[in-house]
Amino acid sequence: MENFLKITTFIKALYPGKAFIPLHEPSFFGNEKKYVLDTIETNFVSSVGAYVDRFEEMMRAYTGAKYAIAIVNGTSALHMSLMLAGVQQDDLVITQALSFIATCNAISYIGASPAFVDVDEERLGMSVASLAQFLSQVTLQNGIPIHIPSGKRIGACVPMHTFGMPVAIDEIIALCNQYNIPVIEDAAESLGTIYKGKHTGTYGLLGTYSFNGNKTITCGGGGIIVTDDEILAKRAKHLTTQAKVPHSWEFNHDAIGYNYRCPNLNAALACAQLEQLESIIENKRATSNIYEDFFRETPYKLLREPDNTRANYWLNAIFLQDRAERDAFLEFANKNGVMTRPIWTLMNKLPMFKDCYTQSLENSIKIENTLVNIPSSYREQGS
Numbered sequence: 001m002e003n004f005l006k007i008t009t010f011i012k013a014l015y016p017g018k019a020f021i022p023l024h025e026p027s028f029f030g031n032e033k034k035y036v037l038d039t040i041e042t043n044f045v046s047s048v049g050a051y052v053d054r055f056e057e058m059m060r061a062y063t064g065a066k067y068a069i070a071i072v073n074g075t076s077a078l079h080m081s082l083m084l085a086g087v088q089q090d091d092l093v094i095t096q097a098l099s100f101i102a103t104c105n106a107i108s109y110i111g112a113s114p115a116f117v118d119v120d121e122e123r124l125g126m127s128v129a130s131l132a133q134f135l136s137q138v139t140l141q142n143g144i145p146i147h148i149p150s151g152k153r154i155g156a157c158v159p160m161h162t163f164g165m166p167v168a169i170d171e172i173i174a175l176c177n178q179y180n181i182p183v184i185e186d187a188a189e190s191l192g193t194i195y196k197g198k199h200t201g202t203y204g205l206l207g208t209y210s211f212n213g214n215k216t217i218t219c220g221g222g223g224i225i226v227t228d229d230e231i232l233a234k235r236a237k238h239l240t241t242q243a244k245v246p247h248s249w250e251f252n253h254d255a256i257g258y259n260y261r262c263p264n265l266n267a268a269l270a271c272a273q274l275e276q277l278e279s280i281i282e283n284k285r286a287t288s289n290i291y292e293d294f295f296r297e298t299p300y301k302l303l304r305e306p307d308n309t310r311a312n313y314w315l316n317a318i319f320l321q322d323r324a325e326r327d328a329f330l331e332f333a334n335k336n337g338v339m340t341r342p343i344w345t346l347m348n349k350l351p352m353f354k355d356c357y358t359q360s361l362e363n364s365i366k367i368e369n370t371l372v373n374i375p376s377s378y379r380e381q382g383s
């Protein structure tokens with residue numbers, strides 16, 4: 001209790017003047033109002049407009065990807081990417097049991113099912129060792145990766161960069177390449193995280209980002225797909241815009257398309273937020289350093305970036321001793337005006353995914369029992 005009070009008192013001092021400190025709230029201090037108003041004044045609020053193109057161009061420039069496609073949200077970015085990578089009904093898609101539900105939902109939209117591997121204790125993302133163990137049960141038949149125990153085709157592998165901490169994406173891709181398995185990076189939480197000099201999300205065949213309200217930056221709702229593959233990029237744009245054949249007056253469609261467009265209204269907000277992204281990340285990194293100094297004097301370890309990384313520190317996290325202490329802290333902090341949250345319930349425990357193939361999830365279970373997210377918003381007081 002004494003420790004809990006010390007922690008909540010410290011966090012309240014970091015975010016002064018608030019009756020309740022949220023876990024993560026958006027911060028608008030740039031051209032947000034100007035750009036959004038501009039879409040209204042020009043009547044371009046919907047599915048076409050200059051901000052959509054600018055959003056894509058800014059994301060290309062920022063991530064270093066060759067192509068960026070704006071889309072309505074991160075979940076549809078994942079759905080579309082899985083389709084583009086060739087995932088089919090009844091396939092298995094390798095992913096983490098420790099992730100936000102969107103990853104598994106997107107897999108399910110195709111009629112494929114997730115196969116769960118464990119995560120790394122330091123990175124919270126896909127464990128290379130657990131993946132290797134899973135792949136030892138996969139064989140190539142005429143170049144097609146088949147999971148021997150189930151006889152199912154492996155459609156893709158989707159690692160996720162949890163809370164902005166990068167997975168060892170280079171090692172994951174090297175392993176998957178041996179089995180002809182395309183890798184899609186769920187980089188929804190890692191915008192601004194650089195791993196080994198390259199932006200997370202740009203290592204895989206495709207990468208996806210989210211601009212939901214709780215993310216590092218937001219456009220209300222929105223997403224981006226990145227890829228270096230020109231054919232996939234063109235196909236992504238086509239399929240997310242109802243697969244309409246370009247023509248000035250005729251309505252022709254050559255495939256089953258999706259209305260997954262990012263409205264110009266949201267893209268305008270995204271452009272303004274992207275202009276602030278680096279200063280927001282510097283601010284959040286400074287906050288994590290302050291937390292690090294504080295938690296060093298407590299029994300609780302703070303999640304910190306691995307080597308060769310510039311993490312965005314989207315959400316800071318600490319580790320309690322066990323589930324009982326975790327719950328006691330969550331109860332205490334939330335009652336005392338400091339929002340804290342456990343990590344997601346493991347996907348293999350949810351009714352929709354309880355029968356999915358699962359590797360041993362030792363680390364995932366440990367993290368689920370002990371991790372707590374603590375407030376991590378941009379701080380006005382700055383570094």
Ligand SMILES: *Cc1c(COP(=O)(O)O)cnc(C)c1O
Nearest residue numbers: 073074075100102188210211212
């Ligand atoms: C937020 C998030 C998404 C989905 O993004 P939306 O824009 O909310 O659809 C996908 N995956 C992960 C890991 C996320 O955290």
